[in-house]
Amino acid sequence: MGIGYARPANHQKTAPVRTELEQRLRQAHPQLFRHLRVDPLAVPIGRGIETDDGWYELIDRLCSRLDEELARTPDPAFAFEQVKQKFGVLRVYTTPPANARLTGLIADAVGESRTTCEPCGATGATLVTHAGTMRTLCEACRPKGD
Numbered sequence: 246m247g248i249g250y251a252r253p254a255n256h257q258k259t260a261p262v263r264t265e266l267e268q269r270l271r272q273a274h275p276q277l278f279r280h281l282r283v284d285p286l287a288v289p290i291g292r293g294i295e296t297d298d299g300w301y302e303l304i305d306r307l308c309s310r311l312d313e314e315l316a317r318t319p320d321p322a323f324a325f326e327q328v329k330q331k332f333g334v335l336r337v338y339t340t341p342p343a344n345a346r347l348t349g350l351i352a353d354a355v356g357e358s359r360t361t362c363e364p365c366g367a368t369g370a371t372l373v374t375h376a377g378t379m380r381t382l383c384e385a386c387r388p389k390g391d
């Protein structure tokens with residue numbers, strides 16, 4: 246026992262944000278999300294939001310700030326292409342490439358993700374590397390026993 250034992254992966258892998266949360270974001274921010282998967286059952290290709298639930302609030306705040314900026318300076322072509330976690334932090338890809346103000350708002354949200362626990366949303370989280378995977382986790386969400 247012990248040697249070679251594989252720990253359950255629930256604290257290491259990023260699960261997609263829950264469907265109901267994703268639907269809420271889509272309904273609140275239709276322009277931003279119009280290129281991302283509409284219904285995972287109807288449209289098996291394409292992607293939704295590829296982060297865990299704890300970042301929902303910060304993604305929602307980002308979307309509201311982007312919507313405000315787009316209300317001031319409309320850009321009908323602007324939309325998300327990918328919203329995901331990579332190397333433990335939030336990544337947001339858009340089309341067309343965002344202007345400087347939109348880019349700044351995205352950079353602020355990426356900065357927030359560096360201290361926000363991806364599974365639970367607690368602040369004060371830090372980047373953790375475990376089993377080759379990087380994630381931003383609070384003390385309570387970190388894998389135990391290493």
Ligand SMILES: [Zn+2]
Binds near residue numbers: 362
């Ligand atoms: Zn946590």
